[in-house]
Amino acid sequence: MALDLHEIEQKWQKKWETDKVYKFDEQSKKPPFTIDTPPPTVSGIMHMGHAFAFSQQDFIARYKRMRGFEVFHPMGFDNNGLATALMVEKKLKIRQNDYSREEFVKLVLKHTVGQEKAMEESFRGIGLSFDWDLLYRTIDELAQKTAQYSFLDLHKHERVYQKEAPTMWCPSCGTAVAQAELEDKEVESTFNDIVFKTKDGKEIVIATTRPELLSSCVAVFVHPTDKRYEKLVGQKLKVPLFDIWVPVIKDPRADPEKGTGIVMCCTFGDQTDMEWYMAHSLPMVISIDQHGRMTEQAEKYKGMKIKEARKAIIEDLKEQGLLKEQKPIKHSVNVHERCKTEMEILHTRQWFVKYLELKDEFIVKADAIRWIPKHMKARYDNWVKGLQWDWCISRQRYYGIPFPVWYCKKCHEVAVADEKQLPVNPLKDKPLGKCKCGSNEFEPETDVLDTWFTSSLTPQINGHWAEKTKLFEKIFPMDLRPQGHDIIALWAFNTIVKSLFHQGKMPWKNIMVNGWALDSKGKKMSKSLGNVIAPKEMIDKYSADVLRYWAGLPTIGEDIPFQEKEMVAGKKFLTKLFNATRFVDGASKDLGKVDVKKLKLWPEDKWMLSRLNNLEQGATKAMDKYEFSKVLNPTRNFFWLEFADYYIEMVKHRIYGEENESKKAAQYVLRKVMQDTLLLLAPFVPHITEEIAQTMFKDVFKEKSVHLEKWPEGNKEKVDAKLEETALLAISIIAAIRKDKSGQGRPLNTPVKVATIKVVEPEKVEEWAETIKQTMKIEDIKFEKAEALSIELKF
Ligand SMILES: [Zn+2]
């Protein structure tokens, strides 16, 4: 029977599903272990990062199940919000504004259905042990209800407010965004030395990368200690091209080393402009609109796009002799992480979650969570420390979850939905009561909620918190949040914020932060670099278990370059596992019932059992600490380098020999090691272990799946360190004899007349004499005391 991994995998995936092996039983008496699964964005494709991270999450889920927990392991898809809408816009080459809101939402939803199906198939294909009946989506009714319920709860506790304020704005997506959605991007730009003039016509040169903002210039700043401009402070300067006069103000935020040391402040060019605007109560002048076009304020440049205006203004400055010099520079700008467009700061009306004053609390309270690996907590802390804005949660988009909010047409008071109405669509539904002013006429809020406003509620969605179920009490706080390090600021942080506001506690006990799957050279995989390796390709070529094996090799949190040679090695290992089991099965099939205490064990038997218990103890400790690579690597090495390479060879003579107690003991140990090895490997390579368990070990594995068997914890009492040490010596003697034989060109099973073993402490290995003799076909064996190990063979 040849080993066909693909056939095995499909067979067991189907069987697990029909047998509901991973079904979560709410009524179970077992303690629950609950996992807050990250919902991948519905893009139609499972990429290598998914395969990598989800496999690691699955190792833990399977392990906990074997440890006797009732594992709550839902799968989710993120089909809500901007990411989804942008994906559909890009795929179909459309823009939301080409459609009515209703049409656009329908289009996006329709498109995501097919994408989700394709993804579901890929995720099933790597054998993840989800209870698919718990599947959730971030746009479905339950998520809508939960998000709106969360809003109502925050509203009740005055944690949300609405304000006209400067906000981060993406001109391409046409919406406000939150600080967490910004990315730094290094861009090439030009420093333009532009001439401002004093009242008496003196030229003052100011360097700027954004001359298109000249019409919204409200002040210029110099550093308080900058002698060059001391006399200017308090005077007014004329802005070039426009009839605008602005004051010169001193402020330590002006960098004397940058440009000419004197800098213009426009409302708003960047974050510092905002700070100046607040600190010095400057007027607000708006020259860019919500779609990234110049406003009336920009006079003749009105209607131009930002970059067009920049070009035109530079031309005009040149013509009028107001441009002194241009220097190319590279600097870092804020871009929108979704579309990479440079951010603007616009003054708009938005909804915010108020939390800036709680930064310290967010840091301290999150210490109650175990961060795996530990250093990821520092990334979280740094993010929280750097927070400068309250959380802007409104998006000026069509697709997303609506605010449960209306405004009174008469007095403009906010009216929120009643809990009973959820999920509510204010565009169609009406508030249940009248406004305080007596009016019955309302205007709906047309903005939608930030997608993270909903994604930050995954524990609450999965526990049906908004429906006030018992399930929520059972699963919250959740045991484990697995997620990537790139979204600590977005997902981990926002989820912590929400749970703290709603439940007054942390959402999980543990957070396991996975690293990235990189290309073979350690670069991030990306379409533009052409270095993307699709998991499907690797599964087709090697199998899902082999891909999972690869995901089990690195330490948690570590980025790992994808090396195909590891897939080759993984496949080799699985083949070895399969072949060795078939040997063991054949050699021990007739064992029957044994009384373990009465077995006559040889030193190698005791050694194997000691090693096995040692390994199991270490594996249990490591898995409890989420250090799965400290299980997979040692188990593979034990199985291959000790059990297969030595133990099996040592006991062959007993297996093929007479029926007696010695044979029984060997058979017992062979079977025991094989059986426990399967259990240790089951979380990592679930298909092949199931196949072996169900076809060859049905006598010992009584559950319907190996994944419902008990994890072998190992027994300290059964570890014999001394024996393991002498075993190493016996092994090195056998290795030396093997080397000698093959060095002389003789087959390994060539009989030896006399073997003289010179060794430092002969008394230590004498009890292994019979084992060594039988393994290496030696007639007579002699031990002599010597300074170092050496052997002499006579044939
Ligand atoms: Zn954008």
Ligand SMILES: [Zn+2]
């Ligand atoms: Zn009113």
